[in-house]
Amino acid sequence: MRLSKAFQPTLKEVPSEAQIASHRLMLRAGLIRQTSSGIYAWLPAGLRVLRNIENIVREEQDAIGAQELLMPTLQSAELWKRSGRYDAYGPEMLRIQDRHGRDLLYGPTNEEMITDIFGAAIKSYKDLPKALYHIQWKFRDEVRPRFGVMRGREFLMKDAYSFDVSYEDAVASYRRMMLSYLRIFQRLGVRAVPMVADTGPIGGDLSHEFLVLAPTGESGVFFDSALEEQDWLSRPVDCDDHASLEEFFQTVTGHYAATDEKHDEAAWAEVPETRRREGRGIEVGHIFYFGTKYTASMGVEVVGPDGAKLAPHMGSYGVGVSRLMGAIIEASHDEGGIIWPDSVAPYRAAILNLRPGDEACDRLCAEIYERDSSNLMYDDRDERAGVKFNDADLMGHPWQVVVGPRGAKNGLVELKRRATGERVEVTVEDALKRIGIV
């Protein structure tokens, strides 16, 4: 994309209500625009990041055998009356009446609907386990929306649901999801630590929140640094083997990790001092086993191995896709702007033409740009070098290819790594190779 043509309206001044870095930077960099309180339009560069996050989530969910479908945004109140949640859910639920006076709602989550869809389709234990997910816009009518996409009202969530014949199988489903989540967050370039969360009346230990470490996080977190050091992408886990899943799960839960709400000083004291990490975290995911709560209340059963009917055990597994974009920025920015991890950046690199009109600069920039124009942002604007440097830093492209007249004559460019500020003068081929364009 040529920046002179791109619809990426950067802002010099941001609204005073933007209190946190990610909100300010997303507005300043032209990634989002608020259209109503807590409701945002995603401008082209912002949408590219959102899609990159979504695709990583999708690939890792598919990798554990979860199947993607898409449920609608609007649901009938009838469905929620069957589970008993229609009256229990508070004012965060957006309730709607259609032209015939029928009660609808904008889905804040999908346990009821997926249970209903599952129940209509699956009749036998032989078709289990099943894990189904979708990535869809949700609405929660927050009383005071704030922090940009971090606490918006219309937000994009991936929610998955597992169905199993027994508690033991449901535990395996839960562990597969935990692995999938750890892989997702690692690929997104953030460290998200799983913390034990409340299970409410369900009991047990099968509820974890995943918190991205960032100084502006809403919760205090305490954890063993051993958790940070794991490479989940290269760890061999056989997802079809309960023993392999259990071994993996013990690695995770065998190390101390807790939010301030659940912090246990006695257990904390047992973590070697050099491995104690304290900080703040932003919740970006939650996995939860809740047994037969919905299948039983909604009367969904399958025929079991002995011919008797049974209510499948369920779990639900959420990732805040739009929220993650804010969380990634909170975890990865500096005074100059955003520092995108390579995996989610809207473009792999920016090409900065320091002297548009100079024949050597124009030619070299065009040559680089045409190598992969859909993944490069070419700043071909008739602007001063300083403006281009600042905007590239603000937009946070992982690499900047700086093309000035002196280097261009010799076919050389300056390659800057946004995260470290490191600059090297290299040939075009070398630059493309380092950026990952061959």
Added chain:
Amino acid sequence: MRLSKAFQPTLKEVPSEAQIASHRLMLRAGLIRQTSSGIYAWLPAGLRVLRNIENIVREEQDAIGAQELLMPTLQSAELWKRSGRYDAYGPEMLRIQDRHGRDLLYGPTNEEMITDIFGAAIKSYKDLPKALYHIQWKFRDEVRPRFGVMRGREFLMKDAYSFDVSYEDAVASYRRMMLSYLRIFQRLGVRAVPMVADTGPIGGDLSHEFLVLAPTGESGVFFDSALEEQDWLSRPVDCDDHASLEEFFQTVTGHYAATDEKHDEAAWAEVPETRRREGRGIEVGHIFYFGTKYTASMGVEVVGPDGAKLAPHMGSYGVGVSRLMGAIIEASHDEGGIIWPDSVAPYRAAILNLRPGDEACDRLCAEIYERDSSNLMYDDRDERAGVKFNDADLMGHPWQVVVGPRGAKNGLVELKRRATGERVEVTVEDALKRIGIV
């Protein structure tokens, strides 16, 4: 995907309210499930088709320089009051109040919002032309939803909006969109003929509907067969050159095409008899130039070349993405089921293992499946051959790779083309090559 694991609940019996072929077939093949009146969940195979359609639309919109963003589903009533449409829009608009009593609505279209977003970002004629689009769920509260996704309430639409400094430039934008649409429909494997449509108070000839030819179409259509014979994909049109665009536009509009509402017997009589085509059509797209209607009413201006402010000329351009899935099926099915065009099929081919448990069959099927497991549907179920043949026909995969014990021993399979019924016995390599998997 292995069919034994896939969440694709086929139905033997369909609800009696499913009156048309596409609705019945989408339910029977397990592509969708109704969750409320006129609101559907897209099951995995249905979602794959929807994404394929969406991606073709996206690629062809990007190809003419349109930029994708994403506007939210909910809009503030305030915005629609500025254009004067809030009160004018009928009961199809779903009106909502949030917890603070503020009026929202579920967007049925986005002229107001895009004009507002554009106006906040673009201040100079130098940044024009701009074409912006999004692919988002819309809601129209149809009084009597029917025909499945063809007239649903929550539906997926691609809507694009162009902004130009002058009428002449707006005409060029309109023509680029017409080309993009003709390419989209051709790639989707359907023929959609553009027909002049009403322009209302705007006047002029810049309003066209695109109708997919299908016997169940809602409108009668009359057109010159010369329009069917064009290959828009190979036609060279220079989208930056007004003369090239005009020449293209004359090719389209120079041939007779009209719905029954606009049919002109005198003009029809001038079409050579052998080229007269009559039939029925389903509207799947609409392009429309409407001048400064929204920019003027909403007070959106840019600085023109002479320093004076001007209201940009706009057009809007819609494709019914979810509706297209129904239209494609209406245009392409037989008694056995769906016949997917290659470009939108959920899977490229089905592998039919006629004797699971037979060592040669299992081995050969696995070998084929592993060549491209994400694009093949492997029917590994323990079912009779007849069931597998019927289900493969119903689901409409473009190719069927039939693996029986006799052929398998010699490394041969029977390859069936769904559209023609043609069968040939070939080697695995030959089959994969014909399917397009190398």
